Amino acid sequence: MSDAPRKICIFTLGCKVNLYDSDAMLAVFKEAGFEVAEGLEYADVYILNTCAVTREAEKKSRQSIARVKKINPNARIFVCGCASQRDSAQFERVGVEYVGGTEGKIKLAKDIVAELLSGKQLPAADFSTSSTYEDSAGVVNLRTRHFIKVQDGCNNFCSYCIIPYLRGRSRSRSIESIHAELDACLERVKEVVVTGINLSAYGKDIGSSLTELINTLSDYDLRIRLGSIEAGVVDREFLDATTRLKAFCPHFHLSLQSGDGEVLKAMNRRYTPEEYLKKVELIREYYPLAGITTDIIVAFPTETEEQFENSMAFAKRVAFSDIHVFPYSSRSGTVAGKLKTLPPEVSESRARRMGEVKQQLIDDFLALSMGKPQEVLFETVEDGLWVGHTRNYIKLFSENGGRNLLREAVPTSRYLDGVKE
Ligand code: SF4
Secondary structure: OOOOOOEEEEEEOOOHHHHHHHHHHHHHHHHOOOEEOOOOOOOOEEEEEEOOOOHHHHHHHHHHHHHHHHHOOOOEEEEEEHHHHHOOHHHHOOOOOEEOOOOOHHHHHHHHHHHHHHOOOOOOOOOOOOOOOOOOOOOOOOOOEEEEEEEEOOOOOOOOOOHHHHHOOOEEOOHHHHHHHHHHHOOOOOEEEEEEOOHHHOOOOOOOOHHHHHHOOOOOOOEEEEOOEOHHHOOHHHHHHHHOOOEEOOEEEEOOEOOOHHHHHHOOOOOOHHHHHHHHHHHHHHOOOOEEEEEEEEOOOOOOHHHHHHHHHHHHHHOOOEEEEEEOOOOOOOOHHHOOOOOHHHHHHHHHHHHHHHHHHHHHHHHHHOOOOEEEEEEEEEOOEEEEEEOOOOEEEEOOOOOOEEEEEOOOOOEOOOOOO
């Protein structure tokens, strides 16, 4: 490949599933002998794996093209993902070479390799959302924490969410294929994060379940963390399965979206705040110090001031260890997309107030966890200090870390070993 492009950069926006898809594509390029960029840096070829979950994410996806062109004006640019699935024209207009959608990303990577190395023309983009799972066993990523995608798509159609229209119906990966990927990364990683677009739906299409999948992982000597789950999946059978894992991480990202029952109904979420709270209590019965994190949307079009206050009060009642606060973002094509949005100042004020609740809850959870023995997995460096996470997902800093190093610690603040804030 003397005159052929040698360096590939895959720039990923959005969720962990997109990140996983990018890793699967990178594996194809590595196998074909390409050099892989570590971040958004100079490369001959760029693949932009885009996101459409909010307007902001979509805007960033478009802006990434300008960023790439600034780094290398002669770069060859290929676009795929949710934003280009939703509206391919917005990328075609800015002069990129190829625009695809959410499906067949591994095949796309193989087709691009064939095009770059032997001039074989890329097939036309297919914007259908297929009903089969694209297998990616053997994917090797560059991270110390390995994200393993076990499910794609979603059948829930929450009223604000564009994802089911872009990623298609829920489909699950076979347990054999998941085991094959775990076996391949056993030597290299100490933690895996089991992810999906709607992880709780795992197995429903193949006569299995998330609990059954967890039961099959009990022999793996790895820290196992779950990606975002729905409250409905939590029951004793599910929690019993987690206790049988060798190193389960008691960190539950339990999607809430609103703490008000009426808003939940308008969002087409299928639980009440009371039902949700019962699941939280059950988790704490098994894991008193569980990290329970969530997503909350503020300023949903029908959300009144009183309902927003209910949402804040509920967040405090649950005592989340962290909250991702999202100001509502209208997506055309969704049911809620037809509703009139609230004024921007209402949205900003609610995001700020929920942000204050979040900060207080983070501090409270940190205080609760101090002085207790914790296992920390160090992975990266920030401002000269090693950064690690406990099993219940508290971020800690130390001078004495190491890449992929597991260490016991009894933290008295976020800063271990006498390193001061
Ligand atoms: S569960 Fe709801 S929010 Fe999550 S991907 Fe499915 S439709 Fe979207």
